[in-house]
Amino acid sequence: MARLEIEVKLASGEIKRQLRRLEFRDDLFAESGELDQYRDGFTISQIDARNDTVEFANGLVLRAGEATGDVSERDIRRIQIRETIKAHLDKEKQLFAQGIKVLSLFFIDEVMKYRDYAQPDEKGEYARVFEEEYELLKAEYLAELAIDNDAYRKHLAGIDAAKTHNGYFSIDKKTNRLKDPAVGARSVDSDDVDAYDLILKDKERLLSFAEPTRFIFSHSALREGWDNPNVFVMCMLKHSDNTVSRRQEVGRGLRLSVDQHGDRMDNPAVVHDINVLTVVASESYKNFVAGLQKEIADTLTSRPRKATEAYFAGKTITTDAGPVEITPAMAKQIYRYLLKNDYSDDADQITEAYHQAKEAGTLAALPDELKAHADQIFQIIDSVFSDAQLPKVEDGRKPKTNPLNENFEKKEFQELWRRINQKAVYRVEFDSEELVRKCVSALDSQLRVTPLQYTVQAGIQGDGLTDEQLKAGDGFALTGSTTERGGSVHSLVKYDLLGKIAENTELTRKTVAEILTGIQNSVFGQFKENPEHFIAEASRIIAEQKATMVIERLAYDGLAEHYDVDIFTANQTGQDFSKASAKLKRHVYDYVVTDSDIERKFVDGLDTASDVVVYAKLPRGFLIPTPVGDYNPDWAISFKEGSVKHIYFVAETKGTMSSMKLREIEKTKIACARKFFDEIGRRVSEDRIKYDVVTSYEKLMDVVGRAAA
CATH class of the missing domain: 3.40.1350 (Trna Endonuclease; Chain: A, domain 1)
Incomplete structure (x- = not known):
């Protein structure tokens, strides 16, 4: 079964648009009261629920949210408003039980289209369309809600369409009253100031289920600096322009939401399921995704773009013997590995195939000489910019619900x-003195720090340099190199040794101090040889000992x-x-x-x-x-x-x-x-x-x- 909006000839002879539930082999010509526009082949030949498409006998395929035929901009805006309400109700049904209030934000380019002060009820075209579409969808959702969702059913049924949308626009800073560009001072008599205070200032009330406002129409959300973490749906009821970037607009909804207690929904297990933004773009936003991705990519100017041999050569990796540089031979192996497995393309760009294989855990094995350093090498590869790493913007109409059976x-x-x-x-009870003893023993036996070192290279400029040599950096020839390490190299940076290790291990400074004062002088003496490496290795060893003790003494209380x-x-x-x-x-x-x-x-x-x-x-x-x-x-x-x-x-x-x-x-x-x-x-x-x-x-x-x- 599919929901289609078609024109229908009424008994009075008037033609109106109506939403109809239609099935396989239904004929739009008959359903419309025999309107000529549906005479030729508008019998439904296929309904694809997985892809949200309807195909007609004449070959026309219509996707969800699309319109065809004699469609005006007004029709497009109505469809956008309807799709926004639908996306909102879907999200609200999902999150209501978790105590998360869903807000939706409409960007409009004319105040008058929402708030028309010339009308007795001051409702503009968008406000009227919203209430009409909201009432239809509300009735449909109430009829379909499962019995076990009674709490949300009562919540939805109790909200009046006229009270669930609101708007705020520009404020005159002298009078602190709203400005209506059409009638000026008359806007002082409007109730919109209360809406402005609610939306811009009283976020706690706005995020309460007791407050009916869930849909916000705004002409100036970007200029006024408005921000709310619970915007889950955004609708662009305006033409695209170059004054505001797509990143700015979308950024109004890219926030971690909060529940009724004000707690952030940031648990790693569900953060990406809950905090998903739906954007309903206007017709002029048909290239919205491509434009958004390009804007994001353009801001990542500092990221390397090509996975070349030259990029990999000279990068530092850590081995048992200490930090070493990737040699030209190793760099060539990495480069060839990427090419051989189609993980880079002809332009030396990292491909989507690499990221898909990495996510699935099916990456091809590195050459034997590189396997011992696999994690570090893949981190270096990941540092190369790839379009595949940009945020995925998906078609929100394709995903489906998957109800329990x-x-x-x-x-x-x-x-x-x-x-x-x-x-x-869970509770963990262990003796701090025992932890200190185990950490001291582990540090004495395992902590090995690579001393700081520096290399001095001497060279001489060649004769008869060409422009190509200068551009390539080949104008100097290396004549000698010496490396200094150990006692002759010291760091002048001041470190909060106790603070850093306490932060890394989630122990108190007192406990860390007891551990460090207990280790051998020769082991502690390594700190001055390489403070950064000492802190990292000491933190790792202490954390491992702590984890072992935590698991041994972990107890769960039901x-x-x-x-x-x-x-x-x-x-x-x-x-x-x-x-x-x-x-x-x-x-x-x-x-x-x-x-x-x-x-x-x-x-x-x-x-x-x-x-x-x-x-x-x-x-x-x-x-x-x-x-x-x-x-x-x-x-x-x-x-x-x-x-x-x-x-x-x-x-x-x-x-x-x-x-x-x-x-x-x-x-x-x-x-x-x-x-x-x-x-x-x-x-x-x-x-x-x-x-x-x-x-x-x-x-x-x-x-x-x-x-x-």
Whole structure:
């Protein structure tokens, strides 16, 4: 079924535009009351819900949000307003349960189009269109909202269309009253000053659910310096011009949102799901994305643009023997590696294929001579500017919702969910003196600092220099080189040694002081030889000892609080179904969006296995707190009773990791997760949860084990 706006001939003979729900093989000629414009081939031949397209028998393909035929600019603006309201309601339905108020901002180029002081109700064209479209969409959403979303239903039903939009424009600094360019002083009698105060000054009230204002029309949001973290949708009801950059406009919505308590929504597990800005661009913004990307790229002038041999040669990497420079031979190997694997193009630009492979963990292996330095080399490659690294601007109409299905209600899944659905806090109790002793021992045995050194090179200018030699920097020939290190090299920079290590390790200055005063004089003496390296290495060793002790003494305390079912539905709007699986049989959603080949193969195994009753890719809001950050497990699986030893299973799927630093953090989180599931398992007399890390469905079956015959 598709929603189309078509012209319809009424019984009175009047022709009006109406929204109709139409199905496969419906004929627009008949639906419109036999208007001639729909006579030739306007029978619906295909409705593609995944790509939001409708195809007609005459070959015309219409995409969501597009208009065809006799379309005026007024029609385009109405469509924009409708799409903005729709995007707002989608986002609001997603975030309401999390206590996040959604705001939408309209940029307009004429005050009169929103606030027409010549009209009795002072409503301009945009205000009238907004209220008409809002009432239609509000009724549609209220009719479709699921029963389990009753709180949002009541909230939406209780907001009046006339009170949910507001505007603010220019203020006369002398009178502190609004200025209407058409009637001047008459604007002093307007209520818009209250709107100005609400929108510009009283952000706390504006972000409260008790305040009905959710849609803001502005002619001067950029000039007035207005800023609000909860703008999730922006609509450009104006023509593009060169006075304001797209980055400035979009920047009004690129903020981390806050909830009703004023807390920033910046948890790494969900920050990119919640803080997504939707821009509804006008017809003159058809090149909006390309223009925005170009503006961003133009500001990155300091970034190197080409991955050449010359760029890599001379870069410094750290080895066991200390820092060394990448030689010309190594630089050539890196350059050839990129070319061979299509990670750079003919212009020596880093390609999107490189970034995709890196994200998926499928980068081709480096040459043997470079493998030991892989992490550092990939960091140097990443420092080269690439268009693929620009923020991804996606078509907001393509993502689909992915509602829960009947598998979620199965008793097997509800039993599994009941076992793991616990919020918890952790506590760590250890003796500071023991930590100091372990850190002193580790530093004495492991801390090795590379002394500072400098190289003095002497050269002579060649005779008969050419212009080409000067441009290439070949005018001088090297005649000699000496390197000084150790005692003859000293840093004159003053360092807050205790402060830096305390900051890096999240320990007190007192504890750090006890550790450093306990190490051998010869070990501490390395500080003056290379302060930066000493601080970095000492911080790393101390942090490792702390992490080991934290895991050993970590304990989870269960709370009475549990996760609401909302975490399964909170982030279901806006999913990119280009990465989705085929329709699934045993998953709690019809589809699953996977992040890697490993996950895709894992899903195939779960969905076709006769031993599996139901499973779920756990929502990103399901978090286990750990000392190194919140942890979100991947999968919850319920097996058929009697077929395996462990009926209820929580799995983490891992392939190869591209970053050593990330691997250590993940290892620590996984170790903490084991303790968490052990703790909640102790509270269940039978069918305890089994947690483990697996690389495939076959590995999973090895872990759960077949039940004895």
